[in-house]
Amino acid sequence: MKQGLTRNQVAWRIARDIPDGAIVNLGIGQPVLVANFLPAGREIVFHSENGILGMGPEPPEDAQDEDLINAGKQPITLLPGASICHHADSFAMIRGRHLDLCVLGAFQVAANGDLANWSTGAEGAIPGVGGAMDLAVGARAVYAMTDHCTRRGEPKIVARATYPLTGRGAVDRIYTDLAVIDVTPAGLAVREMVRGLDFAELRARTGAPIEPADRLGVLEAPEL
Amino acid sequence: MKQGLTRNQVAWRIARDIPDGAIVNLGIGQPVLVANFLPAGREIVFHSENGILGMGPEPPEDAQDEDLINAGKQPITLLPGASICHHADSFAMIRGRHLDLCVLGAFQVAANGDLANWSTGAEGAIPGVGGAMDLAVGARAVYAMTDHCTRRGEPKIVARATYPLTGRGAVDRIYTDLAVIDVTPAGLAVREMVRGLDFAELRARTGAPIEPADRLGVLEAPEL
Amino acid sequence: MIDKRVASVAEAVADITDGATVLIGGFGEAGSPTELIHALIDRGARGLTVVNNNAGNGHIGLAALLEQRRVARMICTYPRSSHSEAFEELYRAGEVALEVVPQGTLAERLRAAGAGIGGFYTPTAVGTPLGEGKETRTIDGRDYVLEYPLHADFALIKAERADRWGNLTYRLAARNFGPLMCMAAETTIVQARSLAELGGIDPEAVVTPGIFVDRVVAVPEPMSEREAILRGDRYP
Amino acid sequence: MIDKRVASVAEAVADITDGATVLIGGFGEAGSPTELIHALIDRGARGLTVVNNNAGNGHIGLAALLEQRRVARMICTYPRSSHSEAFEELYRAGEVALEVVPQGTLAERLRAAGAGIGGFYTPTAVGTPLGEGKETRTIDGRDYVLEYPLHADFALIKAERADRWGNLTYRLAARNFGPLMCMAAETTIVQARSLAELGGIDPEAVVTPGIFVDRVVAVPEPMSEREAILRGDRYP
Numbered sequence: 001m002k003q004g005l006t007r008n009q010v011a012w013r014i015a016r017d018i019p020d021g022a023i024v025n026l027g028i029g030q031p032v033l034v035a036n037f038l039p040a041g042r043e044i045v046f047h048s049e050n051g052i053l054g055m056g057p058e059p060p061e062d063a064q065d066e067d068l069i070n071a072g073k074q075p076i077t078l079l080p081g082a083s084i085c086h087h088a089d090s091f092a093m094i095r096g097r098h099l100d101l102c103v104l105g106a107f108q109v110a111a112n113g114d115l116a117n118w119s120t121g122a123e124g125a126i127p128g129v130g131g132a133m134d135l136a137v138g139a140r141a142v143y144a145m146t147d148h149c150t151r152r153g154e155p156k157i158v159a160r161a162t163y164p165l166t167g168r169g170a171v172d173r174i175y176t177d178l179a180v181i182d183v184t185p186a187g188l189a190v191r192e193m194v195r196g197l198d199f200a201e202l203r204a205r206t207g208a209p210i211e212p213a214d215r216l217g218v219l220e221a222p223e224l
Numbered sequence: 225m226k227q228g229l230t231r232n233q234v235a236w237r238i239a240r241d242i243p244d245g246a247i248v249n250l251g252i253g254q255p256v257l258v259a260n261f262l263p264a265g266r267e268i269v270f271h272s273e274n275g276i277l278g279m280g281p282e283p284p285e286d287a288q289d290e291d292l293i294n295a296g297k298q299p300i301t302l303l304p305g306a307s308i309c310h311h312a313d314s315f316a317m318i319r320g321r322h323l324d325l326c327v328l329g330a331f332q333v334a335a336n337g338d339l340a341n342w343s344t345g346a347e348g349a350i351p352g353v354g355g356a357m358d359l360a361v362g363a364r365a366v367y368a369m370t371d372h373c374t375r376r377g378e379p380k381i382v383a384r385a386t387y388p389l390t391g392r393g394a395v396d397r398i399y400t401d402l403a404v405i406d407v408t409p410a411g412l413a414v415r416e417m418v419r420g421l422d423f424a425e426l427r428a429r430t431g432a433p434i435e436p437a438d439r440l441g442v443l444e445a446p447e448l
Numbered sequence: 449m450i451d452k453r454v455a456s457v458a459e460a461v462a463d464i465t466d467g468a469t470v471l472i473g474g475f476g477e478a479g480s481p482t483e484l485i486h487a488l489i490d491r492g493a494r495g496l497t498v499v500n501n502n503a504g505n506g507h508i509g510l511a512a513l514l515e516q517r518r519v520a521r522m523i524c525t526y527p528r529s530s531h532s533e534a535f536e537e538l539y540r541a542g543e544v545a546l547e548v549v550p551q552g553t554l555a556e557r558l559r560a561a562g563a564g565i566g567g568f569y570t571p572t573a574v575g576t577p578l579g580e581g582k583e584t585r586t587i588d589g590r591d592y593v594l595e596y597p598l599h600a601d602f603a604l605i606k607a608e609r610a611d612r613w614g615n616l617t618y619r620l621a622a623r624n625f626g627p628l629m630c631m632a633a634e635t636t637i638v639q640a641r642s643l644a645e646l647g648g649i650d651p652e653a654v655v656t657p658g659i660f661v662d663r664v665v666a667v668p669e670p671m672s673e674r675e676a677i678l679r680g681d682r683y684p
Numbered sequence: 685m686i687d688k689r690v691a692s693v694a695e696a697v698a699d700i701t702d703g704a705t706v707l708i709g710g711f712g713e714a715g716s717p718t719e720l721i722h723a724l725i726d727r728g729a730r731g732l733t734v735v736n737n738n739a740g741n742g743h744i745g746l747a748a749l750l751e752q753r754r755v756a757r758m759i760c761t762y763p764r765s766s767h768s769e770a771f772e773e774l775y776r777a778g779e780v781a782l783e784v785v786p787q788g789t790l791a792e793r794l795r796a797a798g799a800g801i802g803g804f805y806t807p808t809a810v811g812t813p814l815g816e817g818k819e820t821r822t823i824d825g826r827d828y829v830l831e832y833p834l835h836a837d838f839a840l841i842k843a844e845r846a847d848r849w850g851n852l853t854y855r856l857a858a859r860n861f862g863p864l865m866c867m868a869a870e871t872t873i874v875q876a877r878s879l880a881e882l883g884g885i886d887p888e889a890v891v892t893p894g895i896f897v898d899r900v901v902a903v904p905e906p907m908s909e910r911e912a913i914l915r916g917d918r919y920p
Contacts, residue, residue, distance in 0.1 A: 021450045023659050043449045045613070045659070049787060050711045050860050053657045054613070066713045066910055067856040073712035073765065080647025081613040083654035084856060086863040086891075087711075088563075088795040091788030095564030095808060096631060098659045119813075126775055127784045128762035129814060134788035137807045138564055168811035168827075245686045247895055267685045269849070269895070273551060274475045274624050277893045278849070290477045290674055291620040297476035297529065304883025305849040307890035308620060310627040310655075311475075312559040312799075315552030319572060319800030320867060322895045343577075350539055351548045352526035353578060358552035361571045362800055392575035392591075556801070565792070566821070566828040569802035585802070587832070592802040596823070620888065652856065653889060 003196055004177030009221035010145060012037040014103060014175050017143075018044055022100040025049070025135055027117075028072040031103035031145050037224070045081075047099055049131040051090045054082025071131060094131070094138040102139035104132065106146040106171070108161045111208035113183040115144060115170040116163035129166075136167030148176035148205055155207030157181070157188070178202060180219055187211060192219035227420055228401030233445035234369060236261040238327060238399050241367075242268055246324040249273070249359055251341075252296040255327035255369050261448070269305075271323055273355040275314045278306025295355060318355065318362040326363035328356065330370040330395070332385045335432035337407040339368060339394040340387035353390075360391030372400035372429055379431030381405070381412070402426060404443055411435060416443035452614045452664045453643065457487035460637045460665045464488055464602055467520075469497040471558070471603040471629040472510055476502065476529075477673040479622035481606040482509040484639050484665075486683050488604070489513055495520045499558075499600060501551065501625060503527035503535035506677035511535065512684070519544055523598070525551040531677050550578060553595055555628055561597035562631020562660070570595055603633035606670065607656070610640035611647075614661025615654045623655060630660040639667040688850045688900045689879065693723035696873045696901045700724055700838055703756075705733040707794070707839040707865040708746055712738065712765075713909040715858035717842040718745040720875050720901075722919050724840070725749055731756045735794075735836060737787065737861060739763035739771035742913035747771065748920070755780055759834070761787040767913050786814060789831055791864055797833035798867020798896070806831055839869035842906065843892070846876035847883075850897025851890045859891060866896040875903040 005013065011033035018024060018034070020042040026032050035057070038044055046055040048070040055070055056077035064075035085093075093099060108116040115136050118129045136142060146156050157174060173191075174181040179202055180192040188210045193202055195218055203210060229237065235257035242248060242258070244266040250256050259281070262268055270279040272294040279294055280301035288299035309317075317323060332340040339360050342353045360366060370380050381398060398405040403426055404416040412434045417426055419442055427434060454460045461484060464470065470488070474480035489512060498519050504511030511534035513519055522544055527535050538544040549557070550572045560568055569592035573579035582593040605626045607616040616638060618626050630636045643666050671681075690696045697720060700706065706724070710716035725748060734755050740747030747770035749755055758780055763771050774780040785793070786808045796804055805828035809815035819830040841862045843852040852874060854862050866872045879902050907917075 045450070047659070048857075050714070050857050052857055053659055054651070065856065066908055067715070067858040069712050069714050069857055078651050078856075080645075081611060081615060081658065082651045083615055083649075083657040084651050084859055085654075085657060086859050087787070087791035087861050088864050089657075091791050092559070092563035092631060093657070093659055095788055095792075095806065096562045097564060098562075098631075114811075124776070126764055126772060127782070128760075128764050129784055129786050130762040131787040133786040133812060133814065134808045137810070138788075165812040269686070271895075272621075274478070274621050276621055277895055278887070289620065290672055291479070291622040293476050293478050293621055302620075302887050304881075305847060305851060305894065306887045307851055307885075307893040308623055308887050309890075309893060310623050311551070311555035311625050312628050313893075315555050316795075316799035316867065317893070317895055319552055319556075319570065320798045321800060322798075322867075338575075348540070350528055350536060351546070352524075352528050353548055353550050354526040355551040357550040357576060357578065358572045361574070362552075389576040556799070560804075563792070564807060566805035566807065566823040566826060568796075568804040571800060571802065587802040590802060617888070623888075652853070652859075652891075655888075 004194055005221055006224065008033060008224040010175050010177055012221045012224055013219065014143060014145060015039065018101060023047055025099055025102040025139065027104040027135065029105040031105060032072065034103055047093060049090055051085045051087060054079045091134055094134045097138060097140055099139040101141045102135045103143045103145050104135060106144040106156060107163045108156055108158050109144045109171050109174050110158050110161040111188055113169040113171040114161045115166045116161045117166045119164045121164045132166050136170035141172045142170050144171045144174045146176055148178040155205060158207035181210065182213060189213040190216060192217040194219045228418055229445055230448065232257060232448040234399050234401055236445045236448055237443065238367060238369060239263065242325060247271055249323055249326040249363065251328040253329040255329060256296065258327055271317060273314055275309045275311060278303045315358050318358045321362060321364055323363040325365045326359045327367045327369050328359060330368040330380060331387045332380055332382050333368045333395050333398050334382055334385040335412055337393040337395040338385045339390045340385045341390045343388045345388045356390050360394035365396045366394050368395045368398045370400055372402040379429060382431035405434065406437065413437040414440060416441040418443045451612045452661060453612050454663050454665050457483050457639065457665050458490060460484060460663050461487045461491050464491060464493045466493050467495045468493060468602055469600040471600045471633050472498055472500040473605040473626045473629050474500065475624040479606050479624050479626060480509050480673055481604040481639050482671045482673065483667045484604040484637060485509045485513055489516050489684060494518050497521040499523045501525050502529055503532055505529055505531040505673060507534060507682040508676045509673065514538055514544065521545040523547045523549060525549055525554055548578065555625065557595055557598035558628040558632040561599045562628065565597060567594050567596050598632060600633045603629040603636040605630055605636060605638045607638050607640040609642050609644045609649060610638055610664040611644045611649055613646060614658030614664055615649050616656035616661060617649060617653060618655055627656045630656045635662045636660060637663045639665050641668060641670065687848045688897060689848050690899050690901050693719050693875065693901050694726060696720060696899050697723045697727050700727060700729045702729050703731045704729060704838055705836040707836045707869050708734055708736040709841040709862045709865050710736065711860040715842050715860050715862060716745050716909055717840040717875050718907045718909065719903045720840040720873060721745045721749055725752055725920060730754050733757040735759040737761050738765055739768055741765055741767040741909060743770060743918040744912045745909065750774055750780065757781040759783045759785060761785055761790055784814065793831055793834035794864040794868040797835040798864065801833060803830050803832050834868060836869045837871065839865040839872040841866055841872060841874045843874050843876040845878050845880050845885060846874055846900040847880045847885055849882060850894030850900055851885050852892035852897060853885060853889060854891055863892045866892045871898045872896055873899045875901050877904060877906065
């Protein structure tokens with residue numbers, strides 16, 4: 001039995017939590033899926049580290065422009081209201097706490113919000129950080145989007161991160177295929193959990209102490 | 225007998241030393257006169273602290289524009305090739321050592337190049353510094369343009385500045401109505417002196433030790 | 449929907465309260481948000497800390513705000529000018545405090561506030577009274593003083609065009625401190641000569657991206673400071 | 685007369701010597717000064733320190749410079765990409781050193797170099813391996829690391845339009861690091877798709893003022909990195 005949400009469904013769930021008018025950066029990888037599921041009627045402004053505010057969707061191949069790409073190096077469009085700036089101004093937006101929200105992938109999220117998403121620290125791997133550390137420290141809210149466990153079943157939500165950190169105490173909320181979890185000063189508080197899982201099972205799959213939030217909802221999403 | 229140069233003549237003398245292609249900031253007050261005497265055939269770019277590069281002369285009254293003024297709040301024009309930037313970029317040009325030259329007025333210049341030009345330190349005076357401290361520390365070369373002595377006959381070139389400093393060791397060369405003097409690690413070296421003055425007289429009017437440079441020229445200028 | 453347009457200058461400044469720190473754009477007569485300042489006078493907030501390059505001219509705008517005794521403290525680079533008698537009188541009477549900051553340092557402190565920089569080392573003012581008491585450091589043989597970001601509650605800015613996302617352009621030398629102050633304030637309030645449709649400003653021509661702007665109000669024919677001073681205008 | 689135009693890319697890079705630090709603009713396929721890099725390969729300088737957001741793609745431009753063993757050290761934010769095998773091979777073979785810098789810190793270090801800032805405190809990388817060994821400081825309750833300016837000998841930049849004073853515009857997201865690198869290098873060399881008459885660029889539209897530019901060379905039809913990679917192009 002497939003118990004958890006698909007990545008598209010997690011993206012859909014995150015999209016529901018982005019308020020109208022928010023300025024948002026979607027990290028490279030899974031987080032970019034969030035843009036596909038924005039609820040109708042909300043005007044969301046997407047920021048891309050390479051100097052773009054007001055990024056629109058990928059254009060058809062015959063309308064692509066090499067000078068118009070996002071931080072993931074993918075072709076994009078500009079929406080009416082978009083603006084272009086240089087990298088120092090773009091990261092001023094990030095570091096200066098002007099972004100409402102950033103959604104980042106994660107290797108590990110620790111109980112205190114520590115985020116590891118740039119390096120496994122593996123011997124011989126080629127390091128590369130891009131803008132992740134700036135986003136982790138700068139966005140007003142950081143949502144981590146991640147599978148609850150690795151393919152080998154190891155928890156990605158951990159008591160202490162063992163991978164090299166991207167940012168200390170960076171994450172405000174974690175969205176996984178199994179649950180939505182707030183990082184609070186008192187610890188990890190589960191706001192939503194998928195149907196068919198009991199809290200003990202969720203605990204077993206989580207590498208850090210978790211408690212249900214005051215109101216524990218159901219994490220669900222339409223077929224996507 | 226009028227012995228020294230007029231302010232216009234000093235401005236003319238300074239203008240002769242500005243090479244073709246130089247990017248120059250002229251401080252508020254006497255230094256702005258320099259722009260009136262540029263030798264023909266030299267293309268000089270004038271910078272103004274309030275975000276203007278490529279400043280042109282004052283326009284006729286009926287062509288003045290309140291949004292086009294210089295750091296002295298006077299109406300200006302833009303030359304072909306001019307650009308507009310904000311204050312942080314404008315002072316990046318200054319502080320980052322991109323200006324070739326700045327000409328500043330002076331209350332005092334000390335033998336070590338210390339410049340005092342923003343405050344007499346008088347009780348009750350209202351302080352105001354503008355961009356003078358940035359220019360003093362940032363321009364690749366700083367020329368001081370000043371009367372050799374105050375109206376009361378006190379030397380403005382001094383062993384140690386007694387007025388509050390604008391910048392330490394800022395001045396590279398001093399142009400007065402009587403002499404052109406280089407500030408060197410070995411002390412003040414007089415490059416040019418007006419006719420009709422002997423070196424002992426110049427010494428008497430100067431509050432710091434001076435020596436003639438290897439070649440002591442005549443400071444002279446046409447009637448202006 | 450994102451719509452930062454507000455209907456009036458009064459509405460635009462309605463939440464500026466006593467004791468606020470307010471950045472006011474402009475350099476000389478270029479870029480002064482005079483109508484927003486007058487709305488602030490009408491609003492009545494007192495005990496303000498005001499940041500501007502200068503300290504007002506004549507008896508309108510910032511000078512009028514000062515004359516109405518609303519400003520407890522001025523942070524500026526050069527308070528004196530040919531028409532700065534309003535500030536000068538108050539200063540001599542001890543009714544307004546003054547902090548003088550070198551112009552490039554003021555610009556950089558505003559940018560640092562907007563860019564999330566905790567502090568920076570500048571060579572400006574080293575060895576001068578304005579560098580006194582500041583932490584100093586020698587880096588690669590050059591001396592620097594440590595300066596801190598200058599955050600503010602509000603910014604009042606004059607722009608040329610604006611759209612409903614808050615994207616701005618400025619006219620000529622009226623740009624000056626505008627882009628920096630927009631970044632540095634918690635709430636940035638802009639008067640623009642004209643409002644553009646969304647998409648009506650070329651993305652490459654936007655000088656201040658809307659992310660730095662909170663409210664936009666149209667003031668199609670802003671007062672000329674020069675003419676107001678010549679006429680001897682007073683506000684209110 | 686000021687005339688920063690040079691006749692060829694070869695002439696533009698003729699004084700780049702062994703061991704130089706070279707900033708190379710561009711982010712992904714947008715803004716790479718590929719023709720200038722190829723001229724640098726022809727020029728023959730070795731032992732270079734190169735700063736770029738990435739570390740080259742395919743076998744042209746920066747990737748080709750790497751493959752020709754001209755680069756001793758890369759400073760970048762993200763060396764890996766779908767076509768970064770040139771760098772990866774050299775790195776694994778120990779033939780090129782790598783310094784990884786967070787992207788915002790790289791941008792800010794370049795700006796600091798251009799703006800005469802001696803150092804700055806950034807919250808980015810605090811508590812991470814990239815913050816290790818750096819001086820830290822708590823300011824107003826937030827932790828920061830001290831970062832220093834990143835000066836360079838040369839910058840190679842791709843612009844859209846340029847005039848003989850060196851004023852530049854950029855096209856869309858090809859702007860990226862260009863304006864910062866122009867400020868940070870001792871000598872800034874620009875390839876522009878077109879040259880404008882002096883006065884042909886609106887003063888308000890200039891993105892990089894000519895003061896930050898030393899040489900301009902026209903490259904009217906710059907190579908498309910994407911197409912070159914699809915074709916499997918190699919340089920030389």
